[in-house]
Amino acid sequence: MPILPFASQFLETLLAVLAAPLLIGWVNQCRAWLQNRSAPGLLQPYRVIRKLFRKESVLAQNASPLFRLTPYVVFGSMILAVSIVPLVATGLPLSPVADVIALVGLLAFARVFMALAAMDVGTAFGSLGARREMLVAALAEPALLMVFFMPSLIAQSTSLTTIVETLAHRPFALYPSLAFAAVAFVMVLLAENARIPIDNPATHLELTMIHEAMILEYSGRHLALMEWAHALKLVIYFTIGIALFLPWGIAEAGNWIAIPLAIVALAVKLAVGGAALAVLESVSVKLRIFRAPEFLATAFLLAVLGMLTHVLLGAGT
Amino acid sequence: MIVTAQAINFIAALLLLVAFAMLSQRRIRALVNLFAVQGVLLTASTLLTASGTGQTHLYYSAALTLILKVFVLPLILHRLVRRLQLTGDVEMLINTATTMLVGIVLVIVAFNLALPISEFAGTITRGTLGIALACVLLAFLMMITRRKAVAQVIGFLSMENGLFFAATSITYGMPMVVELGIGLDVLVGTFVFGVFFFRIRETFDSLDIHHLERLRER
Amino acid sequence: MLGIVSFWLALGVLGLSLGRERDGVRLLYPASAIASGLVAWIAGHALFLPPASLVLPLGLPGLPFHLRLDSLSAFFLFVLGLATTGVSLFATGYFRTGATASPGLTFLQYHVFIAAMALVMLADDAYLFMVAWETMAVSSYFLVTSDHRHEAIRGAGFLYLVVAHVGAITLLLCFGVLQGFAGSYAFDAVRGVAIPPVWASVAFALALAGFGAKAGFLPLHAWLPEAHPAAPSPVSALMSGVMLKTAIYGLLRVSLDLLHTPSVAWGVSALGIGLVTALFGVMFAAVQTDMKRLLAYSSIENIGIVLAGIGLAIVFHAYGMHALAALALLAALYHCLNHAIFKSLLFVSTGAVMHATAQRSLGRLGGLIHRMPWVAWTALVGTLSIAGLPPLNGFVSEWLLLQAFLLSPELPNSYLRMLVPVATAALVLAAAFAGYVMVKFFGVVFLGQPREPSLQDAHDADRWQRAGMLFLAAWCVVLGVLPVFALRALDTVTAFLLGTGLGDALSGDWLFVTPATAERASYSPMLFLAVIVGALAAVYLFVRVRYRMRTRRGAAWDCGFPAQTPRMQDTAEGFGQPIKQIFEPFFRIERSMPDPFDTAPRYWSRTEDRLWYGLYLPVGRAVRWLSALVARLQHGRIQWYLIYSFVTLLALLVLIRV
Amino acid sequence: MSELAFLLGIPLLGAAALAFRGSQYRAPEMNAILSGLTFLAACALTVRIISIGPRTAMNELFFVDAFNVFLVTLTAFIGFTTALFGTPYMRVERDRGKVGAGAMRLYHSMYQLFTFTMLLALTTNNMGILWVALEGATLATVLLVSLYRTPASLEAAWKYFILCGVGIAQALFGTILLYLAASRAGGTGGEALLWTHLNAAKGQLEPSVVAIAFVFLLVGYGTKVGLAPLHNWLPDAHAEGPTPISAVLSGLLLNVALYAVIRCKVLADGALGTHLAGNLMMGFGLLTVVLSAFFLGRQTDIKRLFAYSSIEHMGFITFAFGMGGAIANFAGLLHMTVHSLTKSAIFFAAGHAAQKAGTQNIDDIRGLVHMSPAVGWGLMIGTLAILGLPPFGVFAAEFMILTTAMREHAWATPFLLVALAVAFAAVFGKVQTMVFGDPSVRPLPHRPAALPVFVHLVIVLILGLYIPAHLAAWYREAASMIG
DSSP states (O other): OHHHHHHHHHHHHHHHHHHHHHHHHHHHHHHHHHHTTTTOOTTTHHHHHHHHHHEEEEEETTTTTHHHHHHHHHHHHHHHHHSSSSBBBBOTTTTTGGHHHHHHHHHHHHHHHHHHHHHSSSHHHHHHHHHHHHHHHHHHHHHHHHHHHHHHHTTTOOHHHHHHHHHHHHHOOOOHHHHHHHHHHHHHHHTTTOTTTTOTTOOOOOOOOSHHHHTOOOHHHHHHHHHHHHHHHHHHHHHHHHHHOOOOOOBBBTTTTHHHHHHHHHHHHHHHHHHHHHHHHHHHHOOOOOTHHHHHHEEEEEEHHHHHHHHHTTTTO | HHHHHHHHHHHHHHHHHHHHHHHHHHHHHHHHHHHHHHHHHHHHHHHHHHHHHHHHHHHHHHHHHHIIIIIIIHHHHHHHHOOOOOSBOOOBSHHHHHHHHHHHHHHHHHHHHHHHHHHHOOOGEEEEEHHHHHHHHHHHHHHHHBHHHHHHHHHHHHHHHHHHHHHHHSSSSSSHHHHHHHHHHHHHHHHHHHHHHHHHHHSSOOBBBBGOOOOOOO | OOOHHHHHHHHHEEEEHHOOOOHHHTHHHHHHHHHHHHHHHHHHHTTTTTEEEEEEEEEEEEEEEEEEEEEEHHHHHHHHHHEEEEEHHHHHHHHHHHOOHHHHHHHHHHHHHHHHHHHHHHBOBBBHHHHHHHHHHHHHHHHHHGGTTHHHHHHHHHHHHHHHHHHHHHHHHHHHHHHHHHHHSSSHHHHHSOOHHHHHHHHHHHHHHHHHEEEETTTEEEEHHHHHHHHHHHHEEEEIIIIIIHHHHHHHIIIIIISSOOOOOOOOOHHHHHHHHHHHHHHHHOOOBBBBHHHHHHHEEEHHHHHHHHHHHHHHTTTTTTHHHHHHHHHHHHHHHHHHHHHHHHHHHHHHHHHHHOOOOOGOOOOOOHHHHHHHHHHHHHHHHTTTTTSSSSHHHHHHHHHHHHHHOSSSSSHHHHHHHHHHHHHOOOOHHHHHHHHHHHHHHHHHHHHHGGGGGOOOHHHHHHHHHHHHHHHHHHHHHHHHHHHHHHHHHHHHHHHHHHHGGGSSSSBBBBBTTTTTTOOOOHHHHHHHHHHHHHHHHHHHHHHHEEEEEEEEGGGHHHHHHHHGGGOOOHHHHHHHTTTTEEEEEEEEETTOOOSOOOEEEEEEEIOOOOOOIHHHHHHHHHHHHHHHHSSOOHHHHHHHHHHHHHHHHHHHOO | OOOHHHHHHHHHHHHHHHHHHTTTTTTHHHHHHHHHHHHHHHHHHHHHHHHSSSSSEEEEEEEEEEHHHHHHHHHHHHHHHHHHHHHHHHHHHHTTTTHHHHHHHHHHHHHHHHHHHHHHHHBBHHHHHHHHHHHHHHHHHHHTTTTTHHHHHHHHHHHHHHHHHHHHHHHHHHHHHHHHHHTTOOOOGGGGGGGHHEEEETTSSSSHHHHHHHHHHHHHHHHTTTOOTTTHHHHHHHHHHHHHHHHHHHIIHHHHHHHHHHHHHHHHHHOSSHHHHHHHHHHHHHHHHHHHHHHHHHHOBHHHHHHHHHHHHHHHHHHHHHOOOHHHHHHHHHHHHHHHHHHHHHHHHHHHHHHTTTBGGGGGGOOOOHHHHHHHHHHHHHHHHHOTTTTTTTHHHHHHHHHHHHOOOGGGGHHHHHHHHHEEEEEEEHHHHHHHHOOOOOOOOSSOOOOHHHHHHHHHHHHHBBHHHHHHHHHHHHHHOOO
């Protein structure tokens, strides 16, 4: 058994896990710039997480084992997810474990656990958050799947490796359907990562919060894991987007020389993406919770339209 | 031979006449009498047929008819009428004129129904089948139009007469055992009717059958 | 196989003879569970055997009972056996204290029900099939109405049996059409002949309607959410888990085995109905406030998904794309199996909950994970599977189905190709909402704080119940983690029905499910689970070693909100409310709003099915109107009766003269 | 054939005897014993006929073949079980003072007389006697229908009497025409009406006459069968009489009347060589089935409900015989059997149910299973059976009829199926509310006769799953006779 692929797989995963809070920090940095205030600094998320790990964790009286289990489950599935997505190289050992559909399933798995944990304590806000989260997810998930289906129709495959290799290492071709997909994907990304206009990560404004409401009862290490997992999730979405829509620079399977280059490329893309996200958040306003379904339905319809165009324009060969 | 045939046809005509009379008759006692007359006519025609054709068993059935339809049944009916004080008119559902018109239509129907059959039948009396059938239908009509139980029963019995007449006219009567059976049934039937009159009477203190319209789908 | 069926019947009679005293009857359930296990075992082997048939000297003269055990029936018998094993084990504990009717009688009906279902799958001629089919309906009806003192339950049973009977009549018509060409009611004869397309389509339509009445396809679903909750939970489990599958079995038997000349139109109609049913089911499941009704609607959803799979398979088959047809059919069958298991699991868990709390309404439950951990954790497994989450079994079948959909652009017909994205969208939408529904189910029942003080003394399930639930939960995991073996077995069914299975695509590495090729798509639940667990353990250990796990119990924070009461939690209505709002036009909603100055404000809202008012009631009204019309004939006047007879006579005389 | 003598003699003498002793306390048992003896005689006769084939007796006055001997057995059997059921039933009626000593005498002797007329009608070889016997059956039962002397029962009896009387009169005219045709075809005097001769000479009978004759016979006997629109007497008579009488009326009289119709059809077919008779019967049957199905929905009286269901089934059977052919006739015979058994069983159960509730009003009967499971389940299972649910025999028969119809007269099947569905919903909805729910019924002074109910139902169940070979052969032979 060749050690190199597994090593690189491990390193890649580790890299992603460790770098995840950095992305959050970077996005906040950009937002601060845009709101021209001075930012807390790129490493702030790390400090927060370290602080939380150090603190004791306070559990609500009737928190069940499920509640304590959830942070680990969520974090674990995020790790798996991030190791499935080709960040810097394709064809890694774990990539055949799950294709895009399974990836969506994995994210759903984590989300369901979070929602259940939120309902576990039995507070007003917890169940409220869980409900809203599930609603958003129920609309965003199909959209995400439909987004995934377009490249997989193009690549005749649902495995990310194949998709990336088809899209990246093939003579360049314009796919109109991918334009739809990209727009839809961005909308989903905003929704799924609790970003404006669906949610506002910066506030605990009771009546509007979704994600924050779910993790309201967590503290100490549990909260730390949740926050970290949240950061990981953002990374995952970014990298998925990159893999689908700007896959150039991702190293081919077994092409070890290309990897350092790929890492640089990834860093650049992430930086640009984070900045773009910050801009998006700064220019748009938060929607009322019942506007959110319309927003997501739009994303969903865009994705379906994309697929239709793909079919109509004859599978962009 | 021809004479008997003509005589029988004549009697048949009289029967039809009686049938119409019954159809239009309003008084119960008169109705019963007419029924008796019908019986007499039947007996006569049966006797004529018997003498004309030498069908001996017809004599027995003639005797049966005489006893049953001329004496027994009318007597029973009369006694019933007396016991139940059934005097006065029998009001009809439809007025007499209409009934008559319908009756005439029925006669026509009966005739052309009977035509092929009587052509086919080989008896000397075959021409009378149409009249027999007409009697049956007229009796039927009478049962439909009358509102008194007794009147319906008389209609029923005269229908029996019509059938009997048909039997004699086209086939010189049924086999003896059947005749007996029919006679028995008619007799028992009349007794049962009698029982019924009393029960109905004591339950509704009237024999008007519009009391008997409770059982229906709502 | 037949032996076991008769064993069931004998067992049932024995149970009846034991009659009233409960424990005697109770101890018979494990025996029947063992029998069910045997059925599953035998059927599992029969999958790989050539069809074996048998003729009994019973039935009509000239039409004796034909039985046949081929891989199709073997598969569904396997489903039956597996589900009934768990459910019977559970029933041992359940009927001890639960049954309202005489336990002996219930026992008999229960086993007649199972045996009838088995016979439906074994039957190889129309007469035996109809006999078994209706016996199944009647016995389940008696089970549904076993608590018949409630008006509502009687009504439900009545509706159920009427719809079932109408369906059966339709089926009779269908078989009539078939034998019209075959000349015999034995299925073998029907297989032999080629039926002209028009009549084949008629037969298929009739079959779709007839079996749809049993499976709950739209718009013949109305009985399902009434009848399933009314029954005792083990019976609901069997009805949802297995009985609906008999309808699927029949549909497959008729459309792919007997008619063996499918047309695209069938597939498209089945696909359409299936997806609409699925969406409808999940939407209504989301707004239910009674846990068993919620599960019943989710059954409608799953059956819809299965039907969609079958439809897709028929479309591919009609175009001669056999590998794809096999894939779609495989997905449908696998979903049948999975649904049978996790739906049984969930229904029996609701049974345990009702035992412990005597509550069915979601509004009065909550926090049970503390009082009844066994039930809660096994139910969690079922919840995750039915929500279609990896690495459990529900996900595998949905994954396969999506793969089939994604391959469909190769269809020659461009209209169909355009249809596919929409269909896919509908499917994923249904799947996503299933997640929503299941979070609602589990969260409201088992998590949070108890909404009623009485829940504090709820007791956990007893030994037998645990055994049954663990059995089912274990199968959820096994089928989820090691799907390849199951799929290889199922491939024999597809090979039997379509002539070609997936074959070598499955014969690869047992770790990976690869419907077509590894490049195309692959999924390895085993590694999936392994990695998650590994990562989880690693993180746990890391945190444990690196930071001392100091933990303190305290009051819930909830943004510092004081005075927490259980009534502040989200109710079932609240949880369903967004769905209500989004899909308002699909529901028939009645609300009563309190006015702002109300001192004791009360709010209620009832959500009902438009189809009930749009379809069922009008039909009933039409019949009543007609009978009112007919009743005029019987108005009690003897003269009129005489006129009838008179007119009839004359009319006939005239008739024969001309 | 001495069996025949016993068969007809026992009920006749029994009628005479019970006319005097019929009011004694033990009279019901006596009645039952007599019927039992009759049944034994019938069995003996059956065995004999099966062994030696069709026979005539008493210089051709009687004729027994596979067709009517099976009806004879059925009649005797149901007569017997009904008598068994009547034992506790009439006791209860008497204890409740609904009937007096005279009524009991009348009931018992008329019961025997009715049995006699039925058997006579079945075994006689003479179409005239057949007519006489059927008229006699009416006369025997008409007083029983009005046994309770209530206004309703009187009205019912009156309608029964008049309508059936008129009908039967038309049948007599038909018989006369038949006689005419026969006598012209060379039959001499008495023999001309003998079925055997008619059947032998049916080829030479004049078609036009026979056609008209058949119309009269069909309308006449059809009135007694209860074919719409001549059925109007039937629900009243069944609902108002004492339940044992309803049972035998539904279970036997209709069968015998239908038997007469079928005999006539055989002649008509032979003479006409067309399918006219069959078509007429199919028309009547279809109309009857559809109309009665819609009637069922509006019933409020338990016995009336099942009376209509009898009409529906008679329509079905008539339709089957109208179609003709081996399978259809077979199914028709089977349906006659199972319908008689099931329907009488239902009437037994319904009778006890009505006694328990003290009313026949469906809305006032509730929760039978709680008060007496035997009656409740009997009613429920019987209803399911009569509604044609497998695995009961009725389903087997209906299955064969429907499928034959699909093959030969596809246009008719939708009507039949719709009627079946409507009837199912109507009847089942009502029965369910009576059997289930909270009890509203009180216990009886005497133990209800559950045995006959379940004996019948078990037989029906067996017939649905397995028809014994010799029984099947028997049916086949009869079916082939009907042609």
